[in-house]
Amino acid sequence: MTQSSSVLSGDRLALARLLTQVENDSAEGRAVLAELFPHTGKAHLIGVTGAPGTGKSSLVNQLALHFRRQDDKRVAIVAVDPSSPFTGGAVLGDRVRMRDLAGDSGVFIRSMASRGSLGGLAHATASMAQVFDAAGFDIVMIETVGAGQGEVDIAKLAHTTLVVEAPGFGDDIQAIKAGILEIADILVINKADRPGVENTEKALKSMLELAHPSQHVFMHHGRVIEVHRDPSPPRAAQSDKPIWLPPIQRTVATEGTGIAELAGSIAKHLAHLRQSGDWAARERAGLEVELDALIQEELVNRFRDEIPQKQYDEILGKVINRNLSPWEAVRVLMNGRVSPRRGGSGKTK
Amino acid sequence: MTQSSSVLSGDRLALARLLTQVENDSAEGRAVLAELFPHTGKAHLIGVTGAPGTGKSSLVNQLALHFRRQDDKRVAIVAVDPSSPFTGGAVLGDRVRMRDLAGDSGVFIRSMASRGSLGGLAHATASMAQVFDAAGFDIVMIETVGAGQGEVDIAKLAHTTLVVEAPGFGDDIQAIKAGILEIADILVINKADRPGVENTEKALKSMLELAHPSQHVFMHHGRVIEVHRDPSPPRAAQSDKPIWLPPIQRTVATEGTGIAELAGSIAKHLAHLRQSGDWAARERAGLEVELDALIQEELVNRFRDEIPQKQYDEILGKVINRNLSPWEAVRVLMNGRVSPRRGGSGKTK
Numbered sequence: 001m002t003q004s005s006s007v008l009s010g011d012r013l014a015l016a017r018l019l020t021q022v023e024n025d026s027a028e029g030r031a032v033l034a035e036l037f038p039h040t041g042k043a044h045l046i047g048v049t050g051a052p053g054t055g056k057s058s059l060v061n062q063l064a065l066h067f068r069r070q071d072d073k074r075v076a077i078v079a080v081d082p083s084s085p086f087t088g089g090a091v092l093g094d095r096v097r098m099r100d101l102a103g104d105s106g107v108f109i110r111s112m113a114s115r116g117s118l119g120g121l122a123h124a125t126a127s128m129a130q131v132f133d134a135a136g137f138d139i140v141m142i143e144t145v146g147a148g149q150g151e152v153d154i155a156k157l158a159h160t161t162l163v164v165e166a167p168g169f170g171d172d173i174q175a176i177k178a179g180i181l182e183i184a185d186i187l188v189i190n191k192a193d194r195p196g197v198e199n200t201e202k203a204l205k206s207m208l209e210l211a212h213p214s215q216h217v218f219m220h221h222g223r224v225i226e227v228h229r230d231p232s233p234p235r236a237a238q239s240d241k242p243i244w245l246p247p248i249q250r251t252v253a254t255e256g257t258g259i260a261e262l263a264g265s266i267a268k269h270l271a272h273l274r275q276s277g278d279w280a281a282r283e284r285a286g287l288e289v290e291l292d293a294l295i296q297e298e299l300v301n302r303f304r305d306e307i308p309q310k311q312y313d314e315i316l317g318k319v320i321n322r323n324l325s326p327w328e329a330v331r332v333l334m335n336g337r338v339s340p341r342r343g344g345s346g347k348t349k
Numbered sequence: 350m351t352q353s354s355s356v357l358s359g360d361r362l363a364l365a366r367l368l369t370q371v372e373n374d375s376a377e378g379r380a381v382l383a384e385l386f387p388h389t390g391k392a393h394l395i396g397v398t399g400a401p402g403t404g405k406s407s408l409v410n411q412l413a414l415h416f417r418r419q420d421d422k423r424v425a426i427v428a429v430d431p432s433s434p435f436t437g438g439a440v441l442g443d444r445v446r447m448r449d450l451a452g453d454s455g456v457f458i459r460s461m462a463s464r465g466s467l468g469g470l471a472h473a474t475a476s477m478a479q480v481f482d483a484a485g486f487d488i489v490m491i492e493t494v495g496a497g498q499g500e501v502d503i504a505k506l507a508h509t510t511l512v513v514e515a516p517g518f519g520d521d522i523q524a525i526k527a528g529i530l531e532i533a534d535i536l537v538i539n540k541a542d543r544p545g546v547e548n549t550e551k552a553l554k555s556m557l558e559l560a561h562p563s564q565h566v567f568m569h570h571g572r573v574i575e576v577h578r579d580p581s582p583p584r585a586a587q588s589d590k591p592i593w594l595p596p597i598q599r600t601v602a603t604e605g606t607g608i609a610e611l612a613g614s615i616a617k618h619l620a621h622l623r624q625s626g627d628w629a630a631r632e633r634a635g636l637e638v639e640l641d642a643l644i645q646e647e648l649v650n651r652f653r654d655e656i657p658q659k660q661y662d663e664i665l666g667k668v669i670n671r672n673l674s675p676w677e678a679v680r681v682l683m684n685g686r687v688s689p690r691r692g693g694s695g696k697t698k
Binding site: 296325 | 475676678
């Protein structure tokens with residue numbers, strides 16, 4: 001039995017081995033991934049992003065339990081932690097989670113520490129998700145620490161993106177999430193039993209209005225009760241395409257509160273994706289991110305293979321001594337190889 | 350008069366124009382930068398990184414005022430804001446700062462929104478710093494929103510890195526700053542008049558011990574009073590090279606409290622860099638980061654120039670239809686050009 005057919009048949013050991021190969025970006029991993037790729041495209045990829053301290057991991061945990069027990073789905077979790085480029089802090093998380101989800105063959109959890117380059121991270125995450133997809137997992141949750149371009153790229157891999165907040169981060173929520181909010185399909189206020197939850201919801205609501213300026217959102221107890229769009233008609237949303245307005249959901253993950261409602265919102269978003277044609281658009285965007293990340297990584301790898309370390313060090317030495325500007329150095333390094341450029345200087349002209 | 354000599358002679362208009370050219374990565378900008386590069390290497394590059402809400406911008410503002418008024422230094426500020434890849438939130442900051450620093454020809458402030466790729470961001474920041482360096486600014490402060498590999502790369506450009514915290518972010522400080530702390534030369538607790546400042550300092554102290562495990566740090570009211578190193582001798586630091594132990598400084602930037610002391614720590618760190626030989630090491634590391642970022646960007650640009658959009662779209666279409674795996678797609682795209690690879694498949698073998 002080949003490794004790819006073992007993975008397709010649900011062999012967990014083969015799956016674990018492949019995930020390691022994929023994370024290490026080994027030649028074996030790439031080969032098996034290529035064989036599995038035609039079997040992908042079925043899983044619902046759910047991105048969950050939020051700052052440390054929002055209880056994001058517990059939330060993912062609880063959602064996984066819900067999808068297992070209520071919906072009988074097979075669930076995989078890919079936890080990406082790029083916040084510690086030096087130490088890689090992804091180990092503890094696994095242990096904590098084991099308690100609730102251990103022994104359930106319908107759940108698979110995998111952590112990934114930073115891989116140095118953000119391009120590398122996006123591509124490794126995409127590959128992991130594909131492995132789980134091919135292996136028959138219905139839902140793949142991709143958990144990331146929010147903020148920064150890298151996480152936005154990872155979020156683009158997902159069909160549905162949850163942005164998790166928690167009360168108590170103060171008024172600064174506006175500044176923190178300005179970019180991240182625009183990728184949110186569902187907003188979650190976790191730890192909603194804490195004081196300040198009303199302020200957090202108010203802040204998120206006004207940010208939603210900033211992020212979706214053509215719509216006026218009216219909410220009541222965390223539910224959207226009315227949507228106005230500019231210009232008129234002022235009362236109801238009118239469009240040829242169904243509009244998705246990110247709902248705000250309150251949860252207390254540690255107690256399981258609000259999890260069923262959140263799962264309901266996720267299911268609604270999935271239905272919206274299918275109806276509106278956005279599923280295909282997101283598939284495309286996700287694969288494009290992955291392809292670009294792969295291209296970038298491959299280009300840099302090839303370049304490093306081709307330039308001898310000694311030559312690189314010599315040129316860097318000249319830059320340090322100010323005998324060569326960084327741009328001139330790049331030009332020297334690029335021309336040292338058989339350059340495939342057409343007709344010369346291109347951008348530097 | 351050429352543009353580069355105008356910049357060298359202190360022409361602010363020429364400087365502003367060059368900064369724009371450099372930010373846009375134009376051919377003119379690159380050419381002038383190459384001419385200016387031999388004049389760089391003198392400025393003290395100070396990185397200031399911290400989450401939104403820590404009052405980092407006010408702190409940078411106050412430090413700039415101090416360096417101007419007390420030390421008569423010429424000060425430039427490069428504010429990098431990669432937190433909002435969609436909207437680019439760097440405009441407001443400039444206006445707020447104008448009030449205190451406007452009209453002072455020894456100060457120049459420049460904001461930079463995200464440029465999509467983090468490699469691009471690191472390289473643009475490095476270039477900006479070089480322009481200011483060549484133009485005779487003594488101190489260049491590079492302000493970034495902490496967290497993520499991109500900010501770590503930008504921090505590597507600096508000679509001295511300040512990591513800014515504030516009380517009130519709760520116990521989660523450990524998780525937030527695990528990676529960032531390891532790049533800190535000086536830790537700042539801003540908004541130190543807020544409740545919780547003792548806890549923040551305690552948390553930072555224990556994190557410092559984690560980040561510098563061979564040293565036991567004893568502090569009193571924010572000052573290091575004793576350093577133990579493992580293994581013995583247990584009492585005092587013994588090494589052929591002077592050790593720098595990141596001090597923790599409390600400030601209230603809005604009132605100017607602690608700014609002089611912080612500036613004192615920065616001056617001490619500069620002296621340490623010169624004494625220990627770390628100045629040269631950091632120069633090297635910074636230029637290496639810049640060179641690598643430039644190489645990566647140039648490789649991707651060349652690739653995009655060479656592959657017709659139509660061909661790229663066709664291949665992406667095959668990936669979307671699962672007729673081609675992403676890796677196979679990259680291989681096709683790479684072989685479509687005259688590949689400079691030596692002896693074939695390399696990494697994919």
